[in-house]
Amino acid sequence: MPNDVEEEAPENTIEIEEIPLVTNDALRVVDNGDPSTQNDEVETEDVTVSLRTLYLAQLLSTWGDQCSIYTTALAFTYIFSETWLPGVLFTLMGQLTNFLLGSTVGSWVDRSPRLSGPHKSSPITTISPTLVIRASLIGQNSAVVAVSIFQYLLFQYRDTFPPWHEWHFSLTYVGLLIAGCTSALFSMSRDIAVSRDWLVVVAQDRNTLTSANAVMKRINLVSKVAAPVGISVLLEYVGASQTVLILAAWNAISVIPEYLLLSIVYDREPKLAERQVDEKKKRQNPIVSLYQGWKTYSKQLVLGSSISYILLFMNGATPGSLTNSYLRFRGVDVLAIGIFQGIGAVVGLGATFATPSSIRRFGLAKTALAGIWLQHLLVLIAILSFWAQSLCREGQSVCLDATIYSFQLFIVLSRLGLWSFDICHVQIMQEGVDKENIGVVSGVEYSLTNLAFTVILAAGTVFNEPSTYIYVLGISYAAILTAGIVHTLWFYHKSKEALTERC
Structure with missing residues (x-):
């Protein structure tokens, strides 16, 4: 009898198929769709946030640049009413400096980490004594502050023509020229690093890069129009010398939020740290660097x-x-x-x-x-x-x-x-x-x-x-x-x- 039962049992047994547990993650997939689509949406949102942060940093930078350019040019006309020679020399020296040292600055950007060494999530070790963004921001803003201070000192020589024969005037003006040239060089390095390098990495794809370039140009154009209006109001109501000091204060303060914004972008985008810095690359003097830069360019x-x-x-x-x-x-x-x-x-x-x-x-x-x-x-x-x-x-x-x-x-x-x-x-x-x-x-x-x-x-x-x-x-x-x-x-x-x- 037991044997009969044992033989018939398999025919009467109901085989229960194992049903996998449905987890919360699986439910979320059912509710929200393909997880790969979710990842793409998250990545797109991350890129958007990073780009908007970069745009805000660009706005601070271009606003300061345009205010500085407009204020410096007009301040010379307030100081010396019958000649534009000091202003022309200031502009030409900046142009000449950029022409002579442009390839050197570009080479410095190429061989340096993008911000402050290795990214916290990157296995790549990139150590360099020169840090493009940090040096550019601090260098440019400090130079603009120096330009404003030197120009403020020139107001004591307010006259129709500059007293070139007075050594203290000449010394102040030379200091102004040096500060202006320094500002021009650091402005160039910052622009190259952000618009030609960072923006490409953050945008990730071609269509996004196209839109990002348009937004960056839009910011530049708005600053070119709005900055002169703001400075003109200050010139009208507080005077030229006080406007110069306000500009100095703005540049001294704005460097902090601008650097913090770029730091946020850097931390959000690990790919910004994926740059191998060739420590063996020989650091050339400006003349050799100029030749090598033009050779590479050609x-x-x-x-x-x-x-x-x-x-x-x-x-x-x-x-x-x-x-x-x-x-x-x-x-x-x-x-x-x-x-x-x-x-x-x-x-x-x-x-x-x-x-x-x-x-x-x-x-x-x-x-x-x-x-x-x-x-x-x-x-x-x-x-x-x-x-x-x-x-x-x-x-x-x-x-x-x-x-x-x-x-x-x-x-x-x-x-x-x-x-x-x-x-x-x-x-x-x-x-x-x-x-x-x-x-x-x-x-x-x-x-x-x-x-x-x-x-x-x-x-x-x-x-x-x-x-x-x-x-x-x-x-x-x-x-x-x-x-x-x-x-x-x-x-x-x-x-x-x-x-x-x-x-």
């Missing part, structure tokens, strides 16, 4: 685009000091000049919104090509409008006014093409230059843009009368046309190779 596949970008700095047909001086000579009202300056700012901001969409639809290289030729076309129309003044008969004020305002209008509209190309070129450099050389290549490019800008300033100094302003426009047009031709040749022969078939 071998880049993005060379054609970079040369085009540099040539655009040799442009006096802009809503700047040269054009404004001519318009004032022609009797154009200050209010009208200000209105067109405002239109130029709006057009520039429009480019920062339109360019990312164009890049996504037509590609990076094609959008850059369209931008540079759009600028050429609008500047050409502006110059033709300028030339049309000669066709107006004497006493035809309506004809003269129409040509002048047409000239102004197309000058400001040309900013659409300029800033579109600018945004594209920044990304071309970010994608087309290997990360080991991005600093030195960018440094050489910065050097040459300073040289190009100095050339057009020199042209404006030589052709300084209304009747000769047409020569400044001729040089500007030749530079823009050459830039368009060079970039077109690069587009057809090198762009695909430089951008790894991504354009």
Whole structure:
């Protein structure tokens, strides 16, 4: 009997299939979808937070830079009412310093850790005595404070002309020049490190990088417009000397939140620490570094685009000091000049919104090509409008006014093409230059843009009368046309190779 039961038992036994436990994590997957999608969303949110933090740091930096540039230039006119030589020398010394030491600064950026050595989550050990961001922030802000203090001391010599024969004045002015050159160099290193390096790492993908470049340019443009307004209010109500001291205090204080913001970005993005610093790389003197930097720069596949970008700095047909001086000579009202300056700012901001969409639809290289030729076309129309003044008969004020305002209008509209190309070129450099050389290549490019800008300033100094302003426009047009031709040749022969078939 027991044997019978044992034989029949298997037939009557109900086999229960083991059911796996459903954990809370599994429930969350059921409720919220694919966990890989969740991870992507978290990563996207992290990138967004890091970028916004970087944008805020950029706003603090560009606001301080633009306030400093505008205040320093105007303060000289308050101190010496009959000459602009001290201000011109200050600007030229900064340009010359950047030209001579640009590749050295870029090389320093390449061989240094991004912030303060190894990241807490990175296994890579990167030790270097030079720390780009920390040194750049402290160096630049300290130099701006020194510029403000020296300039404040110069107010005791307030007169029509500077007393060059007095040794204490000369010593103060030399100190001002040294501080200004130091500020220019550290500003360059900070800009290279953040816009050409950090931004690429934080953005992670191409579309995000395109949008980030546009936002960074938008911040720069807003600062260029808003900072002069704020400084003008201070100059009006507290005076020039007190404004200089306020600027010094701002730069002394703002370095703290700016550094903290960049530290937050660094801590949130472990990839920022993934840079191997070659400690065996020989530290060269500035002359050798200049030669090696130019040699490296000349071998880049993005060379054609970079040369085009540099040539655009040799442009006096802009809503700047040269054009404004001519318009004032022609009797154009200050209010009208200000209105067109405002239109130029709006057009520039429009480019920062339109360019990312164009890049996504037509590609990076094609959008850059369209931008540079759009600028050429609008500047050409502006110059033709300028030339049309000669066709107006004497006493035809309506004809003269129409040509002048047409000239102004197309000058400001040309900013659409300029800033579109600018945004594209920044990304071309970010994608087309290997990360080991991005600093030195960018440094050489910065050097040459300073040289190009100095050339057009020199042209404006030589052709300084209304009747000769047409020569400044001729040089500007030749530079823009050459830039368009060079970039077109690069587009057809090198762009695909430089951008790894991504354009």
